[in-house]
Amino acid sequence: MKDLYVPKYLLCYLLQVCILKNQSRHQHEQPHVCIKCPVSKYITCGIMAYLALLEDIARSQIRRERVFRDRNDFFSNDDSWLISHFRLPRTILMELCNELAPTLERPTSRNHAVPVQLQVLTTLGFLATGTYQRELADRSGISQPTMSSFIPQVVAGINRLSRQHIKFPCGADVQANIKTQFAAVSRFPNVIGAIDCTHIAIKAPSENEATFLNKTQFHSINVQLICDANMVLTNVVARWPGSTHDAVILQKSSVGRNLEAGVLQDGWLIGDSAYPLKPWLLTPFHHPCSEEEHRFNEAHGVAHKVIARTISCMKKRWRCLDRSGGVLIYHPTKVCNIVIACCVLHNLAQRHNLPLPEPLNIEVDDIAVEPLPEPADPSAVRLREDVCKRM
Structure with missing residues (x-):
């Protein structure tokens, strides 16, 4: 009976009919009793049923008040707490929210729409901790499906800011400043950037699974990064599967093509032995023999260590990228978008001299990359x- 719905007005009508029939039977059994016109009773029954129907309709039109969970006001906390949970202080978070507001605000007649600030901070909390969305949604006072719906939108909004926050140094003044900073750190001259690749672990994709399997036998996206001496990223290429060689990524990137075409008049990148030696890309001596070559390799290693430190800092800051916290369980395209968003946010933190995550242990991918067989450029x-001689 619980699954059978009978409208109240119908029940009322049936009940009245039963009563009238019962009364009519008794009246026929007692002929001396005065019988009133039964038609009026049926009319009364119909009126009562109609009134019951109107009551049901009226009640159905009364909208029940929805119960919403209390949402967390993260901005009520101080800067140290905000940096700990979202990696950025209040002023930068507010600026970021204002920049993203035009793409995240949507006209809606609904009350309790998720505010832009809560969308941005909840997304940053996910990127910073790598925490499962359900746990983070509970702390934010929103549902997990709601959180899953707006995280890609926030990530896409941050990615649209990448052109203004991730720029390769092209002007002479900018390059001169970077060269001075690298020389102060490593005594290596004319360096405009340190380059390396890092692997971001992902769940085995359903398509082209083998191409994402790297040499250490886990599935990944191989991401190319270039940074300056202050660990600010100047180039990011996040679209290649884990089996792709570092040198191939550089060769096919816009930076690699431009440098090969001679756009850079003076200066070079610093890369490890996985890359080919180029006039614009200096690598260490494979088998140093002289004292000069050892000294060259030592200074080269100090300069190149900046990119290793940058990668470690970014993965500590944005734990979703760190394999120790598990793998990203999204489609490779979504993972690439997440990587770029984390790079933008990393640069925001670096340019504002925010404290580095503690403890910052410099970690490198334990993936040996052999150089591609390629004749040396004379x-x-x-x-x-x-x-080497000048050093």
Whole structure:
């Protein structure tokens, strides 16, 4: 009976009919009793049923008040708490919310729509901790499906800011400043950036699964990063599966093509032995023999260590990228978007000299990358020898 719905007005009508029939039977059994017109009684029954119907309709039109969970006001906390949970202080968080507001605010007649600030901070909390969305949603006072719906939108909004926050140094003044900073750190001249790749662990994709399997036998996205001496990222390429060689990513990137075309007049990148020696990309000596070559490799290693420190800092800041916290269980395209968003946020933190995550242990991908078989560029060999002698 619980699953059978009978409208109240119908029940009322049936009950009245039963009563009238019962009364009519008794009246026929007692002929001396005065019988009133039964038609009026049926009319009364119909009126009562109609009134019951109107009452049901009226009640159905009364909208029940929805019960919403209390939402967390994260901005009620101080800067140290905000940096601990979202990696950025109040002023930068507010600026970021204002920049993203035009893409995240939507016209709606609903009350209790998720505010832009809560969308942004909840997304940053996910990126910063790598915490499962359900746990983070509970702390935010929103449902997990709601959180899943707006995280990609916030990530896409942050990615649209990448052009203004991730820029390769092209002007002479900017390059000169970076060269001075690298020379102060490593005594290596004319360096405009340190380059390396890092692997972001992902769940095995359903398509082209083998191409994402790297040499250490876990599925990943191989991400190319270039940074300056202050650990600010100047180039990010996040679209290649884990089996792709570091040198291939550079060769096919816009930065690699431009440098190969001679856009850079003076200066070079610093890369490890996985990359080919180029006039614009200096690598260490494979088998240093002289004291000069050892000294070159030592200074080169100090300069190149900046990118290793940058990668470690970014993964500590945005734990969703760190394999120790598990793998990203999203489609590779979504993972690439998350990586770029984390790079934008990393630069925001670095440019404002925010404290580094503690403890910051410099970690490198335990993936040995052998150089591709490629004939040495004679001009690059002479350039490295000349730099070696001058050092």
